[in-house]
Structures are given as C-alpha cells and as structure tokens.
Amino acid sequence: MKIAGFVLALFASMSVAVAQQAGGPADLDAEQLAEMERRAQFEAGFKAIVDDINRGSFASFNAAINRQDMLERIFGLRLIDQRVKQSFSEDFESSLPNMIERMFIVAKDHEAKAHLLGFDSRGFLGRATVRYDLPDFQYTYHEYDLRMTEAGKIYIADWTDFLRGEGFSDSIGETLIAAAPSKQAVRKLIDLPRVSDSQVFQVTELLKAVRDRKVDRFVEIWGNLGDDLKAQRITVLSHVHLMKDTRNRRKLRTALIEMAKFFPKEPAYSLMLLDYYFPSRRYQEAFDALKRLESRLGVEDSAMQARLSAASLVLRNTDDAAAYAARAVEMEPGLELGWWSLARASAVNSDFDTAVRALTELEDQFGYDLGPEALGKDPLFAQVVRSAAYEEWSASRQ
Numbered sequence: 001m002k003i004a005g006f007v008l009a010l011f012a013s014m015s016v017a018v019a020q021q022a023g024g025p026a027d028l029d030a031e032q033l034a035e036m037e038r039r040a041q042f043e044a045g046f047k048a049i050v051d052d053i054n055r056g057s058f059a060s061f062n063a064a065i066n067r068q069d070m071l072e073r074i075f076g077l078r079l080i081d082q083r084v085k086q087s088f089s090e091d092f093e094s095s096l097p098n099m100i101e102r103m104f105i106v107a108k109d110h111e112a113k114a115h116l117l118g119f120d121s122r123g124f125l126g127r128a129t130v131r132y133d134l135p136d137f138q139y140t141y142h143e144y145d146l147r148m149t150e151a152g153k154i155y156i157a158d159w160t161d162f163l164r165g166e167g168f169s170d171s172i173g174e175t176l177i178a179a180a181p182s183k184q185a186v187r188k189l190i191d192l193p194r195v196s197d198s199q200v201f202q203v204t205e206l207l208k209a210v211r212d213r214k215v216d217r218f219v220e221i222w223g224n225l226g227d228d229l230k231a232q233r234i235t236v237l238s239h240v241h242l243m244k245d246t247r248n249r250r251k252l253r254t255a256l257i258e259m260a261k262f263f264p265k266e267p268a269y270s271l272m273l274l275d276y277y278f279p280s281r282r283y284q285e286a287f288d289a290l291k292r293l294e295s296r297l298g299v300e301d302s303a304m305q306a307r308l309s310a311a312s313l314v315l316r317n318t319d320d321a322a323a324y325a326a327r328a329v330e331m332e333p334g335l336e337l338g339w340w341s342l343a344r345a346s347a348v349n350s351d352f353d354t355a356v357r358a359l360t361e362l363e364d365q366f367g368y369d370l371g372p373e374a375l376g377k378d379p380l381f382a383q384v385v386r387s388a389a390y391e392e393w394s395a396s397r398q
Helices: 003-022 030-054 059-063 067-075 082-104 168-179 183-189 197-211 215-223 233-245 249-262 267-277 283-297 302-314 318-331 336-348 352-366 379-386 388-396
Strands: 105-107 113-122 125-134 138-148 154-161
Touching (some): 030 113, 030 154, 067 082, 067 168, 082 168, 138 283, 154 168, 168 183, 197 215, 197 233, 302 318, 302 336, 318 352, 336 352, 336 379, 352 388
Antiparallel strands (some): 125 138, 138 154
C-alpha cells in the first residue's frame, strides 16, 4: 500500500475509534468523518511534495502548479503589455521548472531544506506553512495556498515568500509590468488619491532601472522622489530587492532603513528587516519583528524560538533567552542553532550543566571541537571553561 493511502486508512480507522469512544455517530457524523479523512489525504499529499523537495527533486512541486490558473493569477487585472504577455504565456510551460528550481537553490551547491510546520484545510481548500533552512543559520518561510480535487490531486495555487515579502504571482506580475511599463499600468501601482503625470514618469523610470539592474540610475531617480512616492510599497520593495539581487550591501542598508521607516510593523517584511536591525544593534526592533512574524505565521517553530533566544540574550533578558532556547531544542533536537542558543544562554546564566549538555550535542551531532583552546576564544564561554562541570566533561572527552 502506498504511504499516503496507508496514512489515510490509518487516520480513518482512528477517526472511527474516536467516534465510538465519544459515544458514536451522534458525536461525529458522516460529514465530519469525511472532512477528517479528506484533511488527512490533503496533508499527506502536500507532505509528499515537501519530502520530494528534500530529496532534491522539484518534480512534484512543478506538477502541482496548474499552468492556466497560475497565468491568470499572474496577469490578474494588471495592465501588462500585450507583447510581453504573449511572450511570457508562450514560454511559461518551459520556463516554470527553472523558475521553481532557482527559488529553492539559495546558494551555490546549497538547496534549502524544507520543514512542514503547519497545515490546515477546510473542504478542498488548504493552507500550509513551510520553513526552509538556508546557509549561515538563516531561515525563510513560505505560506502556500492549496486546493485538492475530489480525486485527491494537490494543486499549489500560490505562495508567499517571507524572505522577499510578497506572493509569487505578485512578484512575477509586477516584473512583467516593469518589462514594458505603460502610464496606465504604473498609475495602478501607486496608492495615492491623486497621481500626477510627473509622478507616473518617475515611477516608470524607477521600474526600468530595476528591470535593467541599473543601481546608480535607480538611486538617482529615487533621490528625487517625494516622501509620498518613497513610501509606496512598489518603491520600497523594488529598492530592497534590487540591492539584494545585485548584492550591494551598502545601498541595501539604505533600502532597509526606508522599509523600516515606512513599514515598521509589516510582518511580511520582518525577515528582511532583520538584516538592518541586528547589524545596527536595534535589538528590541529585531525581537518585535520576529514576534510579529511568528504571530503572522500562526505556528510555533524551533528556529524562530532559537532566534528569539538570541534577540533576548542581547537584550539581557537572560531567563527568556534560556527558555526560548530550551523550547527550540525540545521541539527539534537536530537544530544546530537551537543548541548554540542554549549553550550561550546557559553560559550567561552560569548554568554550566546545561551549557555542557549543549556542547555535547554540538560536538556529537555537528562535529565541532569545543575543547578549552577552541571554546576559550569566545569571551562568552570563559567562565564555562573554568567551571568544574566543563573540566569534568572535557576530561571525559579525551
């Protein structure tokens, strides 16, 4: 029996057992049982797509996108140049697999590892939250809008990428507008009660600079914008994305400052803003941004707990830091960042036994050498190295 079928059958048998224990069909009627079984099938089907990604294959993800439906979402009510629209439509079938694969290859020779954090459905509509592990202890989250046919076929209708702060169809649609921006199309992107022709021209030139990846031209135009145009979502996101995509760190900082100025409480931008808050030592803003994102996602995640621990630690809320870190490793014992967070929080709290436990996991699971010479280089661990618990542990590891 296939895995998905086995899960469905098992869930169905459990559902019947629960109904019998609860008092019979009066407590769980046929419709409720059908919904539970449908949800089990729905979740198992999407989990198979996530598992496929973790095997390095994007075939299931690619197959789960209805081409015509996605094209309609991308085009929507946007005023896209007809030639651009036709060309994109003709190439969509062949270009989509590459678009998907590039999305998951986050660095050279590094594929993002996926973790299904949450799933919910009602009828044949579903929503799932997935965490992707990136290099250097970075993480992003995707929120997927899903649907399932009566035959059990799973479709990914669209998704939001929180590292870029927007939905997939929105991102592609606005890129198509920028390919050949008309006055009418650009005017629709500006959320102001009155928009002058000169403002439309400025934003049009701005989009062309993004399209052509001309950083200096973008900065020149942006510098002449009024605050009303600088505060537009299209301006702020284009600014950040261009500087990220061209890896211009100095100008990216300026773009993120603008994002923090005009959208300080937008949870979709929280991950991007961390690249400004932490280097600038704006730790309270970083902590608040993480909490907003956590609330927006609506799921508890071990990596989020570890990052909240780090933010709490630099805010000197050491008890909170220890509690967040402990929760992180409890939820996901294989999360390296969780053990580092626990080690550091325990060191600050002089909880040397817990620090040693964390160091053990870091050595055994992740191959670190955390002997006195290596660990003593970090001032935070100086008192750990001098503790009796560490000396005993270090001697036992020889």
